[in-house]
Amino acid sequence: MFDFEYIRPISVSDAVDFLKAHGSETRMLAGGTDLLIQLRNNEIKPLFILDLKHIPELQTGIQQKNGIVSISATVTMSDLIMNELINRYFPALIDAAKVIGSVQIRNRATLIGNICNASPAADSAPPLLVYGAEVVAIGPKGIRHIPLNEFFVRSGVTILQEDEFVTFLELPIPQKKMGAAHVRRTRRRGHDLASVTLCCGVEETGIVRLSYGSVGPRPMLVVDESGVLVDRKASEESKAIVFESMFSQANPSKTSMRASPAYRLAMLRVLGKEALELAISRLDEGGL
């Protein structure tokens, strides 16, 4: 593995100062489940690895305040799955966290790491987009709140500057009754990356939020306010027209090994219906 210095700041301000001086030569370490593979394969050669896990301000876990659930940078997928607030308010995020990697991966991998890695196939991205998550980043110029939908640029690239890092993710507790579900397709059961990953959220007002990944350079979010998808009297044809327009931004890679573009586009439609039905049934059961 490439020879780097290991830096372990004990405050956010120390980390900010370090990145101000060495941002372009530094990679952040939280769970490390993607970072260590990139280091080992010499895909990246940073001079410094900055471990965030010893910063008490980032060990606050999952907290609720003023209608917002705040998740700190050290929170792992296993932490999410076991957390009562997330289970109560954001069940589709639980759906996704449960299928990420294996037990061993979920015990290390962090939610914020998954987002910062910006994989188009990240399973946590669709539910976070549906729930309207906001990224809290800090740098020498101060704190920025960035809607997650503006955070992703393309595979592996976010709008973060070299001297910035993410401290928290904020999820607004839905104000209206809502049902949401995350589903995905993989090549095999168990531990695999998604060929298609998708989340559907249905509000009692009829607004449908759909987010999908692994079918383009970044996860997409589309919203339909027509009410057709939740109208029990609407025909299958009219629903199909709405879905088609919602899926129009999908543009799967022709070179990915996991699945062909044709298969992904076909599965996107299957998963869209599956997640919509599940979201509606959760809404009918009382939603949040």
Add this chain to the structure above:
Amino acid sequence: MAKPIPIEINIDNRNYRLEVSPSMRLLDLLREKLDFTATKECCSIGECGACTVLVNGRAVDSCLMLAAEADGATILTAEGLSQDGHLNDLQEAFLEKGAVQCGFCTPGQLISATYLLSHNPHPSREEVEEGMAGNLCRCGCYERIIDAVISVSEKNGGEK
């Protein structure tokens, strides 16, 4: 050379105080530096589970963790499972059910099963499959491995 990092670590109930290179993985520390060779290196990208150990009670792939990150941690490897030279119930169950063929994945399987049973003492067959999906066995002993885990649960009062 990067600056070495001083760490304190407890492995299988023994305390160590040593210096590690920043790029050394926990797996390298265990196998190469301290001779805990039960923990196996295989895929090195967190897919096979052969290097699974418990870190502060949680199952992790030791190939995806730096040794420096384990500073202050308590580690359990498969070598720490036996007590006073006697195999524990889980290890005996692996033998009894024939859950071991070549044996290479077994230390990782044992640790994942230990972790599963530590927070779910009586898992269903499906929960064992899910809980151990991060451990591959190329001999294909999966059914027998699940049998072994279930038999420990039954021995401890779980449903048959």
